[in-house]
Amino acid sequence: MxxxxxxxxxxxxxxxxxxxxxxxxxxxxxxxxxxxxxxxxxxxxxxxxxxxxxxxGQPSTTARRAAADHAELAAVYGWQPLTLNTTAPCARCGRSMVPGDDALLGLTDRPQAERLFLCLDCRPTPSPRRAPARKSSPRNPFAKEK
Ligand SMILES: [Zn+2]
The missing domain is CATH 1.10.1220 (Arc Repressor Mutant)
Known part of the structure; x- marks a missing residue:
């Protein structure tokens, strides 16, 4: 025995x-x-x-695991908005997200890559130098001519 x-x-x-x-x-x-x-x-x-x-229930462990792998985040070429139907940690801040939460799915070219999600607070923002620099007010094509 x-x-x-x-x-x-x-x-x-x-x-x-x-x-x-x-x-x-x-x-x-x-x-x-x-x-x-x-x-x-x-x-x-x-x-x-x-x-x-x-x-x-234990976001701290998940947070460390999720936020640790910057190489995985660097491989993401785009973030697709979606509504979660599962629980998932945010890949940046580690916050636990639940079904029904709005999130962003990381798209990569790596077929074996683990799915990465971001919470909306961690959504990437456009860099300031990419903002359109307008010297004069743009003409509104939808404005009625007078
Ligand atoms: Zn986050």
Whole structure:
């Protein structure tokens, strides 16, 4: 008997009859023991919950990880505005963004590049020297002639 096997515990829990039926049918369909299916489902649920907590609840860790890679940011040739349907950290400030937030998606030529998002506060602004220098007021083409 392995060390891990000896440390295993039995966990009893009450579940609705309908849920028991669903679990048994699913296990049957997958041809795995009910206990293995339930154990795998619990492990998957914990993995997902942990990832969600890391991306939403602990922005400092995410912030450091997200803001660290300037090379990734330098590879972005454009920022596409979009509405998020996922949680994601801002690649500049690390702020956690949630589904429904307006954000900018970084476009790169690297097919394997990790997706980068910016929050709107970190949206790049045009450099001042690129602003049009007008000496006289421009003629408004939509103004009515008098
Ligand atoms: Zn930001």
């Amino acid at each position: 392995t060390d891990d096997r000896r440390k295993e515990k039995v966990l009893h829990t009450r579940i609705p009859a309908a849920l028991e039926l669903q679990v048994k049918r699913l296990a049957e369909g997958l041809r795995v023991p009910v206990s293995n299916l339930v154990r795998n489902m619990i492990e998957d649920a914990i993995t997902v919950a942990t990832r969600m907590r890391d991306s939403v």
